[in-house]
Amino acid sequence: MQLFLDTTDTAVLAELADTGLVDGVTTNPTLIAKSGRPMLEVIKEICDLVDGPVSAEVAATDTATILKEGEKLAAIATNVVVKVPLTFEGLKAVQTFAANGIMTNVTLCFSATQAMLAAKAGATFISPFIGRLDDHGADGMDLIQEIRTIYDNYEFDTEILAASIRTSAHVKEAALFGADCATLPPSVFRELIKHPLTDRGLDAFLADWAKTGQSIL
Ligand code: G3P
Secondary structure, eight states, X not given: OEEEEEOOOHHHHHHHHTTTOOOEEEOOHHHHHHHTSOHHHHHHHHHHHOSSOEEEEOOOOSHHHHHHHHHXXXXXXXXXXXXXXXXXXXXXXXXXXXXXXXXXXXXXXOSHHHHHHHHHHTOSEEEEBHHHHXXXXXOHHHHHHHHHHHHHHHTXXXXXXXBSOOSHHHXXXXXXXXXXXXXXXXHHHHHTTOOHHHHHHHHHHHHHHHHHTOOOO
């Protein structure tokens, strides 16, 4: 599973990218607004910090302007993925981007039929929003399963990018159900490695090792 960070906080990104376990980044207009910085500057900095896919979302809603904005975003760096809303105008633009070799991430996906249309349009990634479905009283993980089944039935190449992740359990379940990628807030990424028995076991090993008085080096 590819693990992306859902953030525009470049300081935190630099710290976590240093683990060697961050495969890419996703952003959205809300995260850009939260950064308080010019979008193009933030995306460029992020692209310099990670080699993997970096999603940068268009603000336009009509096909012609989505194409213009997307081409400008894609020109920032070779690892930019143009993020496009799941509308017919957006999917028309996705088809053109696909024909021109520009990677796309179709976002705000909340149903399997939406995901099927995005795959038919040639999206590189589809972003089903698990947490927001849960918040809405549905089960976001059902959507991951449905998309996986449909994509496998028809051998669609579009990668499932589990998004709107709220917990490490979401990451586990998305991986169990076959999502190709997940994009996580940094706080959830940090949770993935934590377990109290690991901490306790290491403390015990180190304490027993200290008693030997030995040194490996
Ligand atoms: O950036 C895409 C998605 O992960 C955002 O989800 O619900 O945390 O705003 P949310």
